[in-house]
Amino acid sequence: MTGDRRQRPPVALLVPAALGAAFVVLPLVGLLQRAPWGDLVDELTAPVVRDALALSLVTSIAATAVSLVLGVPLAWVLARVSFPGRALVRGAVTLPMVLPPVVGGAALLFALGRRGLVGSWLDDAFGVQLPFTTAGVVVANTFVAMPFLVVSVEGALRAGDRRYEDAAATLGAGRWAVLTRVTLPLVRPSLVAGALLCWARALGEFGATITFAGNLPGRTQTMPLAVFLALERDRGAAIALSLVLVAVSLTVLVLLRDRWLRV
Amino acid sequence: MRAIAAAAATVGLLALPACGDDGGDGTVTVLAAASLTDAFTELARDFEEAHDGTTVELSFGPSSGLANSIVEGAPAGVFASASPTAMDVVVEAGEVDGSPADFAQNRLAIALPQGNPGDVRTLEDLARDDLLVGLCAPDVPCGEVAARVLEDAGVDPATDTEEADVRALLTKVAAGELDVGLVYETDVAAAGGDVEGIALSPDAPAGTRYPIAVLDGASDPGAAEDFVDLVRSEEGQRVLRDLGFRAP
Numbered sequence: 351m352t353g354d355r356r357q358r359p360p361v362a363l364l365v366p367a368a369l370g371a372a373f374v375v376l377p378l379v380g381l382l383q384r385a386p387w388g389d390l391v392d393e394l395t396a397p398v399v400r401d402a403l404a405l406s407l408v409t410s411i412a413a414t415a416v417s418l419v420l421g422v423p424l425a426w427v428l429a430r431v432s433f434p435g436r437a438l439v440r441g442a443v444t445l446p447m448v449l450p451p452v453v454g455g456a457a458l459l460f461a462l463g464r465r466g467l468v469g470s471w472l473d474d475a476f477g478v479q480l481p482f483t484t485a486g487v488v489v490a491n492t493f494v495a496m497p498f499l500v501v502s503v504e505g506a507l508r509a510g511d512r513r514y515e516d517a518a519a520t521l522g523a524g525r526w527a528v529l530t531r532v533t534l535p536l537v538r539p540s541l542v543a544g545a546l547l548c549w550a551r552a553l554g555e556f557g558a559t560i561t562f563a564g565n566l567p568g569r570t571q572t573m574p575l576a577v578f579l580a581l582e583r584d585r586g587a588a589i590a591l592s593l594v595l596v597a598v599s600l601t602v603l604v605l606l607r608d609r610w611l612r613v
Numbered sequence: 614m615r616a617i618a619a620a621a622a623t624v625g626l627l628a629l630p631a632c633g634d635d636g637g638d639g640t641v642t643v644l645a646a647a648s649l650t651d652a653f654t655e656l657a658r659d660f661e662e663a664h665d666g667t668t669v670e671l672s673f674g675p676s677s678g679l680a681n682s683i684v685e686g687a688p689a690g691v692f693a694s695a696s697p698t699a700m701d702v703v704v705e706a707g708e709v710d711g712s713p714a715d716f717a718q719n720r721l722a723i724a725l726p727q728g729n730p731g732d733v734r735t736l737e738d739l740a741r742d743d744l745l746v747g748l749c750a751p752d753v754p755c756g757e758v759a760a761r762v763l764e765d766a767g768v769d770p771a772t773d774t775e776e777a778d779v780r781a782l783l784t785k786v787a788a789g790e791l792d793v794g795l796v797y798e799t800d801v802a803a804a805g806g807d808v809e810g811i812a813l814s815p816d817a818p819a820g821t822r823y824p825i826a827v828l829d830g831a832s833d834p835g836a837a838e839d840f841v842d843l844v845r846s847e848e849g850q851r852v853l854r855d856l857g858f859r860a861p
Contacts, residue, residue: 459785459790460788463789463790464790465789465790481745481790482774482790560781564747564773564774564776565750565774565775565777566773567775570774571775579750579752579775579777580752581678582677582678582681582753585681
């Protein structure tokens with residue numbers, strides 16, 4: 351390690367770095383400064399807030415579970431299987447990361463709404479309607495958040511050393527055993543980091559949710575939606591809700607960031 | 614483009630001193646209720662044609678949200694609200710230059726997707742569990758009026774979604790993803806053939822008034838005043854009437 355050789359960081363870097371940090375932190379300070387500290391407990395124990403918080407936790411965890419079930423196999427296929435159009439699929443899978451979430455929500459509505467391509471079939475065949483339901487919130491969250499998991503796991507799989515897998519196979523391990531005993535343990539840090547990032551993104555999801563799942567307290571009104579609507583009327587409540595989101599997200603990211611950047 | 618527009622504005626001001634006698638910058642920023650989208654888009658075009666070199670910038674949203682952004686310091690010259698309540702917020706914050714004047718009225722109506730798939734007949738149908746029912750959120754003006762109408766009729770709606778503004782609700786009804794919603798009469802008209810409307814009983818407290826005012830922060834107070842005059846003029850009233858608004 352060369353870290354022992356302490357150097358004074360150059361001012362030319364320190365000044366813009368400090369400005370960059372201030373730029374990100376300043377809005378949070380604004381939030382803290384306007385927070386209704388005296389009424390915080392009252393604001394956060396109001397039934398609407400409790401409902402929104404519970405719904406946010408349930409739907410974001412469900413979305414992470416769905417993302418793990420679908421996203422890890424997807425990451426594996428994208429990393430290990432060569433097929434025509436793979437570059438296109440890789441691009442499409444990451445599209446929700448850069449697409450405006452409202453566009454994603456509208457696309458979901460056109461595909462999975464009851465007049466939509468797949469939605470009309472779901473409705474006719476199974477009587478399942480996703481828009482305006484809690485399941486719809488999970489769908490919207492998964493759409494937006496799953497790419498974070500896929501990208502993280504796929505990157506680790508592509509960068510990983512395949513010789514361990516080859517050795518295990520040579521020693522007689524079946525393909526399933528190689529996957530569960532060698533491959534997945536090797537990418538575990540990325541898997542955990544990807545899953546946490548996916549969860550944090552799902553927790554903050556707004557645009558796709560309000561467009562696809564609508565907004566109803568107790569059923570589809572998650573924390574970000576509650577914040578948005580509270581801003582129309584009760585700014586104190588909106589700030590109190592925002593603080594909870596900031597606290598949760600910041601905790602996850604502080605715990606996670608070093609690990610995430612290393613993998 | 615911006616430079617060209619600015620240059621054009623300057624030339625316009627020199628040519629037409631009447632428009633710029635307050636030394637404004639030739640721009641009117643208008644914050645208007647979502648339900649005014651079509652009317653004000655048309656009026657802004659008329660205004661720009663009549664006032665060479667003056668630019669109208671339009672921003673539409675729920676009146677309550679717009680009122681909050683004005684109080685928070687959003688730079689705007691004119692505020693047109695779909696409810697006196699939202700205008701009061703701005704007046705109380707001391708942001709209004711002069712006093713607001715009503716320029717139109719509107720009424721809520723029952724909106725259905727084309728073909729009325731849910732077989733909705735009356736306001737009472739909003740209580741049916743088998744329908745997908747949408748309202749505006751209670752925090753925004755159209756939701757405020759809807760709550761009043763439903764309470765007055767003694768209907769407990771089986772709400773499936775509370776949308777953030779009236780146009781978001783209209784879009785979901787027009788797409789057929791909701792069976793019924795309560796929007797303004799003018800929104801039903803604006804949706805053309807995609808949406809069918811049922812008028813509410815004349816006794817229902819379904820009406821709302823639209824006040825407009827010039828704001829203290831107007832960058833060109835003269836032009837802002839001119840825009841308000843246009844909205845309240847015979848021509849402005851004709852545009853509003855054609856789109857289904859009622860006279861104030």
